[in-house]
Amino acid sequence: MASSTPYTVRWGIMATGWIAEVFTKDLLANPALRNVQDVRHEVAAVASSSAKDRAADFINKVKAPSSAKAYGSYHELVADPDVDIVYVATPHSHHFQNAMLALEAGKNVLCEKALTVNASQARKLVETAKDKGVFFMEAVWTRYFPLSIQVRDLISSGAIGDVYRTIADLSLAKQGADGKIDYPDANRMVNPELAGGALLDLGIYALTWVFQTLYHVQPEAQKEAPKVTAAVNKYHTGADETTSIILQFPNHKSHGIALTSLRVGSDVDGTKSSGAAIRIQGSEGEIQVMGPAYCPLQYRVIKKDSNGDIKIVDCPIPKDPESGWGQGMFWEADECARCLRDGQKESKSLPWTESIVIMEVMEETLRQGGVVYPDVITTDVYDAQSPLNTGKR
Ligand SMILES: NC(=O)C1=CN([C@@H]2O[C@H](COP(=O)(O)OP(=O)(O)OC[C@H]3O[C@@H](n4cnc5c(N)ncnc54)[C@H](OP(=O)(O)O)[C@@H]3O)[C@@H](O)[C@H]2O)C=CC1
Ligand SMILES: O=C1OC[C@@H](O)[C@H](O)[C@H]1O
Secondary structure, X not given: OOOXXXXXXXXXXXXXXXXXXXXXXXXXXXXXXXXXXXXEEEEEEEEOOOOHHHHHHHHHHOOOOOOOEEEOOHHHHHHOOOOOEEEEOOOHHHHHHHXXXXXXXXXXXXXXXXXXXXXXXXHHHHHHHXXXXXXXXXXXXXXXXXXXXXHHHHHHOOOOOOEEEEEEEEEOOOEOOOOOEOOOOOOOOOOHHXXXXXXXXXXXXXXXXXXXXXXXXXXXXXXXXXXXXXXXXXXXXXXXXXXXEEEXXXXXXXXXXXXXXXXXXXXXXXXXXXXXXXXXXXXOEEEEEEOOOOOOOEEEEEEOOOOOOOEEEEOOOOOOOOOOOOOOOHHHHHHHHHHHXXXXXXXXXXXXXHHHHHHHHHHHHHHHHOOOOOHHHHOOOOOOOOHHHHOOO
């Protein structure tokens, strides 16, 4: 008989930036509001690489319980026996070293996207998770949206026949009046030292839709790595600003088109009236996914013989009625909790091999585009004392 006591996971939050805050507030949201009774989350500790006070301020800001510990270093966080799983919320440049720090300390890890800067780093992380016998997952939250699960199920059930093409776009119109992209050159979005660029930050979501619909749904033995043809425009910092990828899956005769840009937006006027960000095209019809590729809230199923009778399905994110809070990151946290409870080391919705194949596609894209990042962030040699782990910037 299933236990009526929810399984509790104690989180350690590594970094105190934007997404750390959003994710932690979702962790603290009441699971009942999303009809979840079997798992729950606690914030055990928060670490800032810059100052203990920053971690303490973060704990106050997100309204975590005062029992949550504040640390002024990532090393202290991963040594805390009260932390079951570490959420790595640093820039992409830091993921390899930071996730290794936690894995080497024997911690389970949820690491923000893009998982790493290259495929070799991703492979090393997976090997380490295996060696240590811990859970490890890339935090592509979109995969855990009920909408994504429904779309994958529709494809698997043959609702639109054989899928031959997926076109997916995640672009943000960030060009300012002066022709420059509206982020300072030092910002993580365009700074090569922080693995900046459209591809690793946004393109990963376009690729997520290509992979969810053309790769993930295939039987294990039929999953194939795609051929990659990419066009990349570089910003003056050296990071990619507009990147378009054609992925060819030869055995399935399917194509994925993954688009991303910091010059033009998928949502032209900010009113979400620009049409489908994702089109999944099959022999018997098409599924269109509306809204930003990272956080889609509606899909449409258009059958070949529908005669205009389109099925429209809304999948809103449950909000706390009092605070209005709820961003949809809690679903990926619930997945982590269930995997820990059930002793699973990887998530079935985003297995290790799939994260690695996607990293291979991104690495090849950057190679074709001539985007080069500094050695300190591309090395696949773990160094506990790397400046990326100690915060000595
Ligand atoms: N899933 C999603 O929807 C989203 C995911 N992300 C992902 O999360 C990660 C972090 O993004 P975001 O929160 O926007 O970034 P921020 O710049 O807001 O925060 C990053 C944090 O990392 C820590 N950090 C450590 N070293 C550095 C450094 N050299 N430069 C800057 N920060 C450093 C800092 O925390 P401290 O000083 O406390 O150590 C900082 O606050 C990225 O990988 C991004 O792709 C981002 C936005 C949305
Ligand atoms: O993951 C993300 O999703 C939302 C974007 O605004 C952000 O830049 C990116 O990191």
